[in-house]
Amino acid sequence: MTIIEDARAGRITDDMMLVSKEEGLPAGKIAEGIGSGKVIITKNRLHKGIKPIGIGSGMRTKVNANIGTSGDHQSIEEEIEKLKVATGAGTDAIMDLSTGGDLREIRRRILESSLIPVGTVPIYQAAVTSVERHGFIGRMKEDEIFDAIEADGELGVDFVTVHCGVTLGTLERLKKEGRILDVVSRGGAFLFEWMIYNEKENPLYERFDRLLEIAKRYDMTLSLGDGLRPGCLADATDRAQIQELIVLGELTERAWKEGVQVMIEGPGHMPINQIEMNVRIEKELCKGAPFYVLGPLVTDIAPGYDHIVSAIGGAVAGAAGADFLCYVTPAEHLRLPTIEDVREGVIAARIAAHAADIAKGIDGSMERDTQLARCRKLLDWEGQIRLSIDPGKARRMREERRPIEDEVCTMCGSLCAIKVVNKYMKT
Amino acid sequence: MTIIEDARAGRITDDMMLVSKEEGLPAGKIAEGIGSGKVIITKNRLHKGIKPIGIGSGMRTKVNANIGTSGDHQSIEEEIEKLKVATGAGTDAIMDLSTGGDLREIRRRILESSLIPVGTVPIYQAAVTSVERHGFIGRMKEDEIFDAIEADGELGVDFVTVHCGVTLGTLERLKKEGRILDVVSRGGAFLFEWMIYNEKENPLYERFDRLLEIAKRYDMTLSLGDGLRPGCLADATDRAQIQELIVLGELTERAWKEGVQVMIEGPGHMPINQIEMNVRIEKELCKGAPFYVLGPLVTDIAPGYDHIVSAIGGAVAGAAGADFLCYVTPAEHLRLPTIEDVREGVIAARIAAHAADIAKGIDGSMERDTQLARCRKLLDWEGQIRLSIDPGKARRMREERRPIEDEVCTMCGSLCAIKVVNKYMKT
Numbered sequence: 001m002t003i004i005e006d007a008r009a010g011r012i013t014d015d016m017m018l019v020s021k022e023e024g025l026p027a028g029k030i031a032e033g034i035g036s037g038k039v040i041i042t043k044n045r046l047h048k049g050i051k052p053i054g055i056g057s058g059m060r061t062k063v064n065a066n067i068g069t070s071g072d073h074q075s076i077e078e079e080i081e082k083l084k085v086a087t088g089a090g091t092d093a094i095m096d097l098s099t100g101g102d103l104r105e106i107r108r109r110i111l112e113s114s115l116i117p118v119g120t121v122p123i124y125q126a127a128v129t130s131v132e133r134h135g136f137i138g139r140m141k142e143d144e145i146f147d148a149i150e151a152d153g154e155l156g157v158d159f160v161t162v163h164c165g166v167t168l169g170t171l172e173r174l175k176k177e178g179r180i181l182d183v184v185s186r187g188g189a190f191l192f193e194w195m196i197y198n199e200k201e202n203p204l205y206e207r208f209d210r211l212l213e214i215a216k217r218y219d220m221t222l223s224l225g226d227g228l229r230p231g232c233l234a235d236a237t238d239r240a241q242i243q244e245l246i247v248l249g250e251l252t253e254r255a256w257k258e259g260v261q262v263m264i265e266g267p268g269h270m271p272i273n274q275i276e277m278n279v280r281i282e283k284e285l286c287k288g289a290p291f292y293v294l295g296p297l298v299t300d301i302a303p304g305y306d307h308i309v310s311a312i313g314g315a316v317a318g319a320a321g322a323d324f325l326c327y328v329t330p331a332e333h334l335r336l337p338t339i340e341d342v343r344e345g346v347i348a349a350r351i352a353a354h355a356a357d358i359a360k361g362i363d364g365s366m367e368r369d370t371q372l373a374r375c376r377k378l379l380d381w382e383g384q385i386r387l388s389i390d391p392g393k394a395r396r397m398r399e400e401r402r403p404i405e406d407e408v409c410t411m412c413g414s415l416c417a418i419k420v421v422n423k424y425m426k427t
Numbered sequence: 428m429t430i431i432e433d434a435r436a437g438r439i440t441d442d443m444m445l446v447s448k449e450e451g452l453p454a455g456k457i458a459e460g461i462g463s464g465k466v467i468i469t470k471n472r473l474h475k476g477i478k479p480i481g482i483g484s485g486m487r488t489k490v491n492a493n494i495g496t497s498g499d500h501q502s503i504e505e506e507i508e509k510l511k512v513a514t515g516a517g518t519d520a521i522m523d524l525s526t527g528g529d530l531r532e533i534r535r536r537i538l539e540s541s542l543i544p545v546g547t548v549p550i551y552q553a554a555v556t557s558v559e560r561h562g563f564i565g566r567m568k569e570d571e572i573f574d575a576i577e578a579d580g581e582l583g584v585d586f587v588t589v590h591c592g593v594t595l596g597t598l599e600r601l602k603k604e605g606r607i608l609d610v611v612s613r614g615g616a617f618l619f620e621w622m623i624y625n626e627k628e629n630p631l632y633e634r635f636d637r638l639l640e641i642a643k644r645y646d647m648t649l650s651l652g653d654g655l656r657p658g659c660l661a662d663a664t665d666r667a668q669i670q671e672l673i674v675l676g677e678l679t680e681r682a683w684k685e686g687v688q689v690m691i692e693g694p695g696h697m698p699i700n701q702i703e704m705n706v707r708i709e710k711e712l713c714k715g716a717p718f719y720v721l722g723p724l725v726t727d728i729a730p731g732y733d734h735i736v737s738a739i740g741g742a743v744a745g746a747a748g749a750d751f752l753c754y755v756t757p758a759e760h761l762r763l764p765t766i767e768d769v770r771e772g773v774i775a776a777r778i779a780a781h782a783a784d785i786a787k788g789i790d791g792s793m794e795r796d797t798q799l800a801r802c803r804k805l806l807d808w809e810g811q812i813r814l815s816i817d818p819g820k821a822r823r824m825r826e827e828r829r830p831i832e833d834e835v836c837t838m839c840g841s842l843c844a845i846k847v848v849n850k851y852m853k854t
Contacts (some may be wrong), residue, residue, distance in 0.1 A: 071840030232800030373659030
């Protein structure tokens with residue numbers, strides 16, 4: 001039985017109970033959400049010892065952090081440190097996107113070290129293997145793709161990105177569209193090359209049933225990837241993107257029939273005024289499946305600050321109903337992120353998710369804000385720091401410019417508005 | 428003649444011509460906007476040698492950076508350096524909010540050094556003078572308030588924040604509301620204390636005509652301050668805030684009758700889903716007067732990251748029609764900003780303003796994004812860096828982790844999606 005089958009049969013599992021407690025919602029409501037496909041719990045049945053998380057309608061907006069090596073920079077220890085830093089900064093899930101070094105060993109180490117769900121993009125493994133064995137991604141064997149997925153399932157990976165919507169049909173639409181940045185998804189690009197070189201349909205689409213079998217065996221969630229996501233604002237919400245989304249909607253219903261959980265990956269780069277529409281069209285075409293957005297990035301001109309650009313887009317997307325925000329670090333478009341980039345990325349995405357939860361009306365989501373505001377009124381600095389999203393940074397910044405009087409800060413000194421008013425308006 | 432009178436008489440001034448060129452709009456359209464009050468050009472008639480900027484409907488969204496000393500931290504040289512850094516980072520205007528040291532000298536130095544419009548909050552000067560002379564803000568003389576405004580006009584200050592809407596009537600509404608953080612505006616707090624201590628109406632409201640005379644003499648823009656802006660999410664969009672806005676709307680029409688330019692200051696702290704409503708209600712109640720927002724901050728829990736929190740709110744506000752974004756630095760709620768805090772704050776606000784302009788459909792606003800995207804397609808790194816909002820940072824980040832092949836970056840190395848796809852889709 002998969003969790004979706006349990007939910008449909010009205011069985012409340014331990015994981016549903018844990019998510020119910022975490023979200024402050026009745027377990028029956030969690031089960032109902034899972035049964036309908038609108039909520040997922042990303043957890044491989046072989047993966048023990050992680051904290052399960054609920055993603056989807058009615059749940060708190062979750063955050064994912066991407067880590068992993070590349071061919072140009074390979075250090076398992078550094079990636080393990082990123083996992084710890086990202087978890088410490090409050091990410092809800094992690095994706096290992098390694099493409100350099102011993103990928104199996106890195107994955108094993110990350111799964112063994114992680115306290116939170118782990119996702120992967122198995123086509124990376126297949127592509128790296130193909131380059132090693134055949135010198136070229138185009139010569140990748142179909143079995144190598146499915147073997148990579150199976151291998152991740154066996155290791156305990158909780159969710160896998162699979163770019164099933166990059167089909168001959170969607171590529172045709174891409175060509176007719178005439179984009180600036182045709183394909184910016186790494187997995188999408190690998191499949192694109194394979195399909196053009198072999199003049200064949202995407203195996204992840206054509207043999208979707210085989211994919212479902214593997215996913216079902218491990219109760220792995222499919223994260224249906226947006227291989228044709230726009231890579232710049234000018235390409236946003238074009239026919240190629242929406243064509244792929246239509247295909248993903250069809251595959252979502254097929255997965256649900258087989259008892260496999262699904263989420264849908266979304267853009268990408270887009271103007272702020274297109275975000276709500278994108279969330280709504282996903283919810284319609286994919287029948288309420290959870291929406292996992294990468295960004296969106298609301299401008300292309302800020303490399304070095306894309307965590308801020310993405311926090312803007314993520315907050316707006318979340319407020320409009322997106323369920324899961326993939327962080328973007330300041331290193332995006334420039335380099336493999338450092339440990340500090342990872343930390344900055346997680347905090348920015350958590351700010352966006354939290355702001356979104358308040359807008360969504362998630363019960364209790366504004367409580368900490370109000371507690372912190374009460375500490376401000378009381379000029380209780382320890383309370384303000386304790387309730388901060390990053391207490392260490394808040395304390396450090398205050399300490400670096402100590403005020404003359406402890407009850408205020410150096411911004412206004414004794415002319416602090418709150419202090420002035422407190423003489424007349426007692427708390 | 429003031430600029431608003433020139434515009435009404437159909438006279439195109441040099442400043443209108445400069446703004447017309449800057450915005451890529453016909454000068455007649457600028458004049459029409461100024462005549463109707465929907466556009467302002469903040470420039471004191473005595474202030475020579477600055478680049479005039481247009482703020483309001485149809486204009487590019489502008490950014491302001493607050494600098495200035497406090498009683499706890501006073502260094503003229505540091506503030507002059509902040510002015511330079513903020514200008515270099517691309518702020519459109521600056522406000523000197525000094526409350527410590529020799530305020531006249533600081534202001535003079537800032538006005539003399541600035542290439543962009545300068546705003547102030549003259550009540551700070553009046554309050555500091557009152558504390559020095561009478562030991563207490565409550566004993567501030569009405570003349571001291573107007574003298575401070577006049578003094579700023581004489582020095583060439585381009586726009587002044589005046590909290591005319593903090594009236595006995597709005598304070599009554601504040602008391603009935605029962606807020607968590609009653610008054611967080613510094614100027615609002617000073618007037619609050621003065622009014623309670625003296626049991627008298629706010630002179631900036633009661634003697635608004637005297638204020639208009641001064642403003643008219645120097646053609647200073649009035650930035651009608653929101654002394655009762657919410658200081659936390661829980662206080663957002665309450666009756667006190669909207670009551671003040673109603674008063675500001677009435678005063679706007681009085682100012683326009685006298686040929687004085689006006690903008691309206693707005694919140695503050697508020698949930699993301701209240702921002703559009705706040706922009707729209709301002710535009711209605713104040714008959715289209717430009718809206719100058721401080722934030723909005725979409726969560727209270729992120730001291731140390733309030734530049735990000737504010738970039739989220741500012742982008743959403745701008746997209747909804749706000750015209751002028753006051754930056755918020757990472758130091759907000761913690762300390763007087765450092766030079767680096769100022770730089771970070773300006774960049775974050777500029778990202779928000781730029782994202783907003785794209786959403787607003789400002790002509791040509793997406794051009795640089797598309798140019799940068801084309802450089803990405805060409806793997807032209809020099810072009811990407813040159814077009815970045817902060818080329819120095821983009822270059823530094825890339826250099827810190829050099830790729831093995833120059834045409835890619837360390838994120839994906841040779842597996843770069845763009846490189847893979849370019850073999851098949853030529854640009």
